Amino acid sequence: MSDRLTERLNAILPKITSSDFLGGQGIGNEIPFYVFDYPAEDELRIREHLAFLDNKLPKQAPDLKVVHVNLYDFLIDYIKGRGYFEKSLEKERTLGSAKAVKSIKSIASAEKLADHFYNEVMTGEPGLVLVSGVGSSYPIIRTHELLNNLHRHMGLTPLVMFYPGVYDKITLKLFGKASLAFDSSSTDRKRKARYYRAFRLID
Template sequence: MNQQLQDRLNQIPEKLLSDAFLKSQGLGNELGFWIFDHPPEDELQVREYLEFVIQMLKKKHSNLRVTHINLLHALKDYLDSRNFTQKAIQMQKIKGDKALLKAITGPLHMDKFAPYLMQQIDIEHQDVVLISGVGSVWPVLRAHNLLNKFHALLGHKPLVLFYPGAYSGQSLTLFNRIPSNNYYRAFKLVP
C-alpha cells in the first residue's frame, strides 16, 4: 500500500463534507470541479477507497446525495442503449482498433454522451458527482472533453474526477506519460 497516497485519500471525506466544497465557495466564480490525481500504479487502492467513501457517506451522511460515475460502466451502458456494443466488438475483430475508434467517434461525441450521463444520474437530484474510470476508457473518451462539456451541464454542483496520472493545476498527464496541452478549470482536491 502506498502510505502517502493513503494519507491523501483519508482527507477526502472531510473535503467532500465541507460547506466550502459543497457550495463551491472561495473559487472566484469558478465551477466546483476538482481533480484527485494519483499514481496510476495505485489505481486499485484508489478504487477500493472510493467504494469505502461512497458507502460511508450513504450510512453516515444520508442527506448528502452523492453519485458515482464509473466511465467504463457508463460507456458500456451507453453503447448497449444504442445497440452498438456487439457491432463495435465485431468491427474491432475484423477491422482493428483504429477503425473502431474512428467509427465510435460520432456516437461518443460529448454532445451526445455527456447529456446521456446527466440523465442517467438524475443530476437535478444530486449534490456531488464523483467520476472514476478515466484510464479504462482512454483513448475512446478523453477527460478534458468530458470536463469541458460538464461545465455547461452541471451548473455549480461539485464534481471530483479521480485521475490516474498527474494534474499540475494547468494540465493533465494521463498515466504520467501522456501529456495534454489543454487548460483545465479545475482544482486539486487534495494536494
C-alpha cells in the same frame, strides 16, 4: 500504510462532506470541478477507497445525494443503448481495435456523452458527483473534452474526478505522460484557461 497517497486518501472524506466544499467556498465564480490525481500503478488502491467512500458517504452525510459514475461502465451503457455494442465487437474482431475505437468515437463525441451524462446523472439533482474509470475508458473518452462539455450541465454541483496521472492545475497528463490541455484550442487561452480550470482536490 502511512505513505503520502494514504494521507491524501484519508483527507478526501472530510473534505467532500464539509460545508465549505459543498457550498463552493473559496473558489469564487469558478466551476466546482476537482481532480484527485494519483499514480496509475495505484489504481487498485483507488478502487478500494472508492468502494469505501460509496459505503461511508450515506452514513456520514445521509442528506447528501452522491452519484458515483464509472466512465467505463457509463460508456458501455451508452453504446449498448444505441444498439452499437455487438457491432463494435465485430468490428474489432474483423478490422482491429483502432478501427473499432474510431467507429465508436463517431457516435460517442464528448458533446453527446456530456448530454447523456446530464440525462442519466444530473436530472436526479445530486449534491455531489464522483467520477472514476478514466483510464479504462481511454482513448474513447478524453476527460478534458468531456469536462469541457459538462460545464454547461453541472451548475454549482461539485464534481470530483479520480485521475490516474498528473494534474498540475493547467494540464492533465494521463498515466503521467500524455499532456492534455483543458482548452488547448482556445484563441483566448489566458482567459479561458482560468474559466475552465479545475482544482486539485487534495494537494
